[in-house]
Amino acid sequence: MKKIKIPVESNFITGRLLHPKIIKPNQPALLLLHGWMSNDSGNIKRAEELIKLGFICLTINFRGHGDSSGELEKLSRQDHLNDAISAYDYLMSHDGIDKDKIGIIGTSYGSYIAVLLSIYRKIKWLVIRSPAIYNNDKFEEPSIKMIGKIITKDYRLKKIIPLENKALNAISEFMGEILLVESGNDELIPAQTIDNYKNSIYDKNKLTHIIILDADHSLSKPKWNNQFMEILIQWLKKRI
Secondary structure, eight states: OEEEEEEETTEEEEEEEEOOSSOOTTEEEEEEEOOTTOOSHHHHHHHHHHGGGTOEEEEEOOTTSTTOOSOGGGOBHHHHHHHHHHHHHHHHTSTTEEEEEEEEEEETHHHHHHHHHHHHSOOSEEEEESOOOOOSTTTTSBGGGTTTSHHHHHHTTSOOOGGGOHHHHHHHHOOSEEEEEEETTOSSSOHHHHHHHHHHOSOGGGEEEEEETTOOTTOOSHHHHHHHHHHHHHHHHTTO
C-alpha cells in the first residue's frame, strides 16, 4: 500500500494505491469513492480484499475530507467531481493497468459522483451502494448548503426521470455493467431514489440489484459490511 497525493487545481487529494504483490500486464483496476463527511478508511479495508482478485485499487479522500486539503464549507459537487476525474487519470497512468478494465465503486455521495464521472471517463464497471441523489440546482456552489437539508430529503421521495437530473441522465447513457446495492432499512436513501436509478438504466440486462435486508445506510453492523463485501467479490469475480 502506497500513500499518494494528487494535485487538483490549487489543492490536493490524498489516497492509497494498493496492488497485488505481483503486478502482471493488463490488470483490472478500481477507484473507490467514499460518502459525504466520511473518508477512505473503510474503502482501504475493501481494497485490501479486492487486490486478492488481481485488481489494482485506488482509494481517495475528497477535498475537505480525511487529510486532503480544502475547506469543506467552500467545496461544491463540481469540485468533488474534479477530484474523481483527477484520481481516475492518476490511476490510468499506473503501469500494468488494462485501460479497458477500470471500474468505480461508490458509496452514497461517492456513488452520485461515480455516476457523474462516467460521463467524462471510460468506465467498464459501476458499483453504487445506497446511491444519493441531489437536484441540479447550485451544482457549482458549496455542497454543504444543500446536503442534509429538508429540500434534499423531499427530493429523494419524488419520482424523477433522467431528463430532470444529471446523475440519472448519466446512468441512462452508461453502457457498462452496474451493481446496485440497496440497504433494506436505509434511513437516508428511500426506496424511491433506488427506483429512480433502476428505472433510468437503459439495458436492464446489465444491472444487478441486490438488497441487504435490515441493513442501515452506513452498514453499521459488521455482518452487513461483510455481506456487502461478499456481494462485491462474487460480482467482480465473474467479470475478470
